[in-house]
Amino acid sequence: MKSDSRFESLLTHIVSIEERDQVLGILVSVKGAPTNAQIQKMLGTTRDDIHRLVSDFFSHNATEKARMEFIDALEALPIIRLSVAIVPSEKALLQWHKLCREKLDSPCVLEVTKDQSVAAGAVIELKGRIFRYTLADVIEKG
């Protein structure tokens, strides 16, 4: 699904489902366009580039309609769920996100869950299908 070009740049920078939820949290809690101070306060610890991009977006689209459309676009983002045995580094997350975005040819978000039973590899839920590439399964099959 191709997203609105107005949001494209911003959406591609949202990597995880937590970041998407934080941005959604701002958008549903204000009326009209949020101010820079509101964005700064509510995004908190998210990456600086997201702060900047959200602020830039609303500086050019300071309307209620733009806010609602942005909410719809965020909610429509495809989610790729990964169960992995480790807490991945930010570098790895960005790499995985880039890979997915390029393959899907559209913005998407990752939902990464830590699951020790996986041991190594990942259980991936993608477009309603589940793929198991785990060390636990390999050893289990023996």
Next chain:
Amino acid sequence: MDLILLVSVISLFITSFFYIQFRRFVKKTTNEQERILSRTKKQADMIVDTAHTQEEELDESLTISRKRMVDAFEGQVEKDAKRIEKEMDKRLSEFTDRVFTKVDDHIAETLTRIDGELTQYKKQKMDAADEHVHRIIRSAATKSIANGLTLAVHEEIVERSLKEALNEIGL
């Protein structure tokens, strides 16, 4: 007159004669009667004696007969009791044999069944134990391998998995 006297005398003689004859007859009859009575009495006594004797003999005979019958009855009862006892022993022995045969068969069948069930149970337990041990070994091996990998290697494996999944759905 003489004739009358004569006739009277003759009548008297005749009457006397008949009287004497009558007395003789009466005496004879009385004697005969007494003789008959005496003989009858003797016969009656004899009958009574005979009756007593026969009664005694009968009593004795009855006593002997009764004793024989009692002895015979007791003998028969004893014989029957022994026969019944023997028959009962035989039947009891046969019944006991049948019961023990059935019990033995049932025990043998039960033992066979229990033996089979025990073998099956033992196999299940052994299989479960094997599976448990294998699971522990697999878990230990999995953890050991997983812990031996660096974060970078983990991330590399996840990335490869992700590529595989994306290729799998034809994207």
